[in-house]
Amino acid sequence: xxxxxxRKRELGVEARDTRDLRILFAPALIVVVGVGIFPLVFAxxxxxxQWEPFLRSHPFNAGANFSEVWNDDVFHTSAINTALFVTxxxxxxxxxxxxxxxxxxxxxxxxxxxxxxxxxxxxxxPIVVGYMWLQMWQYPMGIxxxxxxxxxxxxPRVHWLGSSQTAYLTLLxxxxxxxxxxxxxxxxxxxxxxxxxxxxxxxxxxxxWWTTLKVVILPTxxxxxxxxxxxxxxESANFFATVWSITQGGPGTSTxxxxxxxxxxxxxxxxxxxxxxxxxxxxxxxxxxxxxxMWLLKRQTAEKRRI
Amino acid sequence: xxxxxGVAIKPASEYWDSPPVWIxxxxxxxxxxxxxxFNAGYRALLNSFVVAVFATSISMIIxxxxxxxxxxxxxxxxxxxxxxxxxxxLPPVALVIPLFLLMRQFGWIDTYQGLILPYVAMNIPFVVxxxxxxxxxxxxxxxxxxxxxxxxxxxxxxFVVLPLVRPGLLATSVFVWIFVWSEFLIGLFxxxxxxxxTAAVQLxxxxxxxxxxxxxxxxxxxxxxxxILIMGLLIQRYFVRGLTLGAIKGKCLVRSR
Numbered sequence: 001x002x003x004x005x006x007r008k009r010e011l012g013v014e015a016r017d018t019r020d021l022r023i024l025f026a027p028a029l030i031v032v033v034g035v036g037i038f039p040l041v042f043a044x045x046x047x048x049x050q051w052e053p054f055l056r057s058h059p060f061n062a063g064a065n066f067s068e069v070w071n072d073d074v075f076h077t078s079a080i081n082t083a084l085f086v087t088x089x090x091x092x093x094x095x096x097x098x099x100x101x102x103x104x105x106x107x108x109x110x111x112x113x114x115x116x117x118x119x120x121x122x123x124x125x126p127i128v129v130g131y132m133w134l135q136m137w138q139y140p141m142g143i144x145x146x147x148x149x150x151x152x153x154x155x156p157r158v159h160w161l162g163s164s165q166t167a168y169l170t171l172l173x174x175x176x177x178x179x180x181x182x183x184x185x186x187x188x189x190x191x192x193x194x195x196x197x198x199x200x201x202x203x204x205x206x207x208x209w210w211t212t213l214k215v216v217i218l219p220t221x222x223x224x225x226x227x228x229x230x231x232x233x234x235e236s237a238n239f240f241a242t243v244w245s246i247t248q249g250g251p252g253t254s255t256x257x258x259x260x261x262x263x264x265x266x267x268x269x270x271x272x273x274x275x276x277x278x279x280x281x282x283x284x285x286x287x288x289x290x291x292x293x294m295w296l297l298k299r300q301t302a303e304k305r306r307i
Numbered sequence: 308x309x310x311x312x313g314v315a316i317k318p319a320s321e322y323w324d325s326p327p328v329w330i331x332x333x334x335x336x337x338x339x340x341x342x343x344x345f346n347a348g349y350r351a352l353l354n355s356f357v358v359a360v361f362a363t364s365i366s367m368i369i370x371x372x373x374x375x376x377x378x379x380x381x382x383x384x385x386x387x388x389x390x391x392x393x394x395x396x397l398p399p400v401a402l403v404i405p406l407f408l409l410m411r412q413f414g415w416i417d418t419y420q421g422l423i424l425p426y427v428a429m430n431i432p433f434v435v436x437x438x439x440x441x442x443x444x445x446x447x448x449x450x451x452x453x454x455x456x457x458x459x460x461x462x463x464x465x466f467v468v469l470p471l472v473r474p475g476l477l478a479t480s481v482f483v484w485i486f487v488w489s490e491f492l493i494g495l496f497x498x499x500x501x502x503x504x505t506a507a508v509q510l511x512x513x514x515x516x517x518x519x520x521x522x523x524x525x526x527x528x529x530x531x532x533x534x535i536l537i538m539g540l541l542i543q544r545y546f547v548r549g550l551t552l553g554a555i556k557g558k559c560l561v562r563s564r
Contacts, residue, residue: 020461021376025387028373028431035428036394039405046405116540123539127507128528178407179358238398241491245511259400259492271404278401285398 010014047275065276074253075277078261079284081168085257088237089175095230096176097183103215104184105191115188118181128176130245133174137161137246164254165249171255174242179235183228190224191217225294230289237285351509352530354498358419358505359487362426369427369479370434375468377435378442379450394432399492402429407496421497422505426490430483437482441475442468481538488535506531 095126100118120130136144137160139154144160160166196215218225241258243249249256249264256264258281266274325344354530377387384537445468453467469476494508510527 018380020459021380023376024461025373025376028391028435029387030395031369031424032391033426035406035424036397036402037544039402039409040397042409042424043401046408052433089422096449105432119539120536123485123535124532125491125535127489127491127505128532129508131510131524131528184379196464210513234398238400241507244491259398262404263492266404266407271408274404275401278398278404283399286396289396 007014019304043275044279046272047279048273051270061272065273066280068273069277070278074256076257077253078251078256081254081256082239082258085172085175085239086233086236088172090229090232092176093183093232093233094178094225097180098187098225100180100184101187101191102217105188117186118184120180120181122185124178126241127245129178130242133170133177133240134161134246135171158190161247162251164251167251167255171242171248175236175239175245178259179232183232186224187221188230190221194220225230226293230293232290234285347501351504351506354419354504355488355506355531358422358426359484361419362423362430362487363480363483365423366427366430366434366483367476369437370431371430371469371476371479373437374435375442378439379447391432391435393437399429403496405491405492410497415497417498425493425497426487429493430486433486434479434483437479438472438475441472445471485535485539488531 047065048063050064084294124132138145160170192215198220202211202216238259239257240263243255243257243260245256249260258277261283262274262277265277315525373391377391381385406564411419415424449467449471453462488505489507490505491507494505498504499506507528510524510531
């Protein structure tokens with residue numbers, strides 16, 4: 001008898017508790033849906049309408065915006081630039097960051113020096129970083145050219161921002177410079193959580209450095225590594241401030257990023273087309289990420305099963 | 308290597324000397340003075356500050372509350388958590404355009420709230436993600452004992468749990484602050500005049516025609532970046548803790564295996 005009475009009372013408390021908890025997170029839900037989801041729906045509608053600076057009404061024009069974007073050369077340039085950017089930058093950052101973390105993790109004194117230094121690039125606003133590098137890449141008297149002239153004989157100064165390929169290179173370098181520390185910092189922490197016992201066991205079994213890495217370290221840190229890689233892919237696909245500050249998409253339109261492209265169109269007063277482009281962008285981004293996530297998840301469950 | 312060079316270059320009062328001058332003997336503060344002659348000048352820094360304060364505090368309050376609710380809500384909570392976190396995958400561009408149009412309707416272009424609201428919305432998922440990790444680490448026994456002592460959920464949260472996660476709160480706030488301070492894309496769209504320009508948006512305007520006013524820009528960048536650098540260096544310890552979001556188990560847990 002007493003047990004049923006107790007259970008009934010607990011139910012009442014529990015229901016009230018759930019309600020309280022729901023109240024706690026309601027505002028967040030409202031804000032996110034209101035400012036995050038709702039505008040997206042609105043954008044979807046807009047992408048099917050025709051918005052020009054001079055038009056007063058916005059008639060539906062079916063998929064005209066989408067086909068305009070798809071047939072635009074500049075769009076293709078931006079898409080290729082962005083895709084290339086991500087595929088180059090993310091692996092380099094990962095390898096560099098992780099490598100540095102591996103090197104530094106056992107040397108505590110190095111750590112204490114490097115940590116704040118490495119933190120800096122991440123903290124500076126990307127657009128500030130952009131202009132900083134712009135100054136350095138200048139031809140003929142930017143710091144980088146000065147260094148090259150100092151080291152190499154002859155007249156090796158390069159007009160970095162003058163040609164598309166080198167301009168693109170400057171964007172790559174700037175992005176790598178700013179965000180490799182991100183990978184480094186996180187992986188350093190992840191490495192510190194690898195159980196020493198496992199490592200010692202591997203050493204006792206005579207495992208070399210590379211084998212230890214593969215068998216002991218990587219499986220342990222792979223969840224964190226996954227998160228880091230996904231985050232970096234997302235962030236680098238959205239690179240904008242760098243382009244804006246260093247090249248403004250130039251020379252011509254050769255170093256446009258997708259975000260830059262969309263921004264430009266919107267600035268010209270054609271949000272319909274811009275919205276269409278942004279949706280294509282989102283799809284293009286979500287699908288590879290979805291695949292990557294699935295692939296990584298499969299690997300993780302496979303690893304777990306093996307252990 | 309290049310890190311230091313970049314920083315040293317900034318307070319440039321000399322321009323293009325070859326070989327390059329590192330620290331000039333004739334350093335002047337003229338550039339700092341010139342900034343005030345610019346359209347927004349120091350006002351931009353003020354704007355950034357105001358916006359950052361409000362955006363950070365509001366998103367922290369709403370986000371932390373949500374994170375707590377989600378952390379304690381058992382099964383259902385996890386689904387909502389995934390929902391929130393998936394918001395981060397959204398490219399901000401896709402949002403900027405409709406937001407701009409909608410804000411034009413409300414007349415919120417070029418206002419503080421026009422900036423703060425999107426920033427709050429964008430950062431809530433992040434705050435939820437981070438704080439949830441912290442909350443999940445706190446055993447429920449603590450709140451339960453507080454509640455049997457007569458606290459409601461809310462007061463339990465406020466008086467008992469929050470002090471426990473204070474480092475997490477601090478770290479997350481700093482992250483959000485940095486993010487809002489550096490934000491460029493949304494600011495570019497929503498601010499039009501010097502009334503609300505944020506520092507980040509103001510920076511490109513130091514280029515006139517095809518020339519860049521390096522001195523002023525460098526001075527301004529310094530002013531913009533220094534507070535963040537100081538804040539960041541102060542909470543170095545929490546960086547790792549926060550960024551890893553609890554994906555890394557403590558050594559104690561691992562050893563017990």
